[in-house]
Amino acid sequence: MHVTDARMKAKALYEARRTRQPIAAFTDAEPDLTMADGYAVQRELVPLLLADGDRVIGYKVGLTSVAMQQLIGVDSPDYGPVLASTVYDDGDVIPLDRFISPKMEAEIVFVLGERLQGPGVSLDGARRAISGAMASMEIVDSRIADWRIKLADTVADLASNGAMVTSGRAVPIDGFDTRLTGMVLTRNGELIATGAGAAALGDPVAVVAWLANVLGEHGIALEPGHLVMTGALHAAVPLAAGDVFRAEFDRLGAVTIRVSTDEST
Numbered sequence: 001m002h003v004t005d006a007r008m009k010a011k012a013l014y015e016a017r018r019t020r021q022p023i024a025a026f027t028d029a030e031p032d033l034t035m036a037d038g039y040a041v042q043r044e045l046v047p048l049l050l051a052d053g054d055r056v057i058g059y060k061v062g063l064t065s066v067a068m069q070q071l072i073g074v075d076s077p078d079y080g081p082v083l084a085s086t087v088y089d090d091g092d093v094i095p096l097d098r099f100i101s102p103k104m105e106a107e108i109v110f111v112l113g114e115r116l117q118g119p120g121v122s123l124d125g126a127r128r129a130i131s132g133a134m135a136s137m138e139i140v141d142s143r144i145a146d147w148r149i150k151l152a153d154t155v156a157d158l159a160s161n162g163a164m165v166t167s168g169r170a171v172p173i174d175g176f177d178t179r180l181t182g183m184v185l186t187r188n189g190e191l192i193a194t195g196a197g198a199a200a201l202g203d204p205v206a207v208v209a210w211l212a213n214v215l216g217e218h219g220i221a222l223e224p225g226h227l228v229m230t231g232a233l234h235a236a237v238p239l240a241a242g243d244v245f246r247a248e249f250d251r252l253g254a255v256t257i258r259v260s261t262d263e264s265t
């Protein structure tokens with residue numbers, strides 16, 4: 001994709017985020033857009049957001065589970081940066097008016113203890129670089145109308161990231177099998193989803209290795225302190241004003257988020 005075209009698409013997404021007015025999927029008009037085209041747009045969008053004072057504090061990897069890949073109709077993970085302005089603390093009220101069409105996902109987030117740069121990052125190498133894991137939820141959102149996304153659209157739109165909340169307590173993962181980390185998600189006290197670490201590419205640690213290797217192709221490293229969101233362990237669920245979500249993870253503990261009761265609280 002020509003850089004001017006990528007810039008125009010990035011500007012359209014930037015405006016959609018600012019105004020909360022979704023835009024038509026790029027792939028509606030250009031069905032042949034590739035994942036690489038999506039990343040070309042993402043690379044143009046990120047500096048626009050950083051110019052507003054934001055900061056990259058890590059990455060999300062999405063579409064790591066069969067449940068999410070089937071929901072979107074793709075067979076590959078994707079990634080996007082996590083911006084500091086999108087991070088909430090355990091127990092916070094999250095304002096509904098920052099989203100267009102939000103959905104909730106529970107996932108495992110890792111904190112990097114050491115620099116990690118591909119190519120050639122193995123599962124063991126990724127595990128050694130991780131200082132801990134946290135219970136987390138991601139609120140995904142789409143600036144593309146009605147979530148009619150193909151892979152190029154979601155990649156361009158920062159992998160459909162909306163916001164995230166973590167428990168804030170990073171638990172070292174030495175000696176535990178992250179594939180077996182169980183998760184129970186409730187909404188307003190009602191069970192709505194379950195999952196296990198293995199849903200994310202077979203092992204959430206493998207997601208970190210995958211990301212380091214893909215970023216490495218562009219000369220980018222994961223840095224100490226970076227967060228890596230490893231993807232929903234279940235199909236994303238809708239959320240509404242006033243909902244209280246709680247995700248409980250084996251060994252990692254729980255994380256809660258409240259959705260504001262109206263657009264302004």
Ligand SMILES: C=C/C=C(\O)C(=O)O
Nearest residue numbers: 062063068160231232
């Ligand atoms: C479209 C978004 C997908 C994710 O966030 C995920 O699979 O975690």
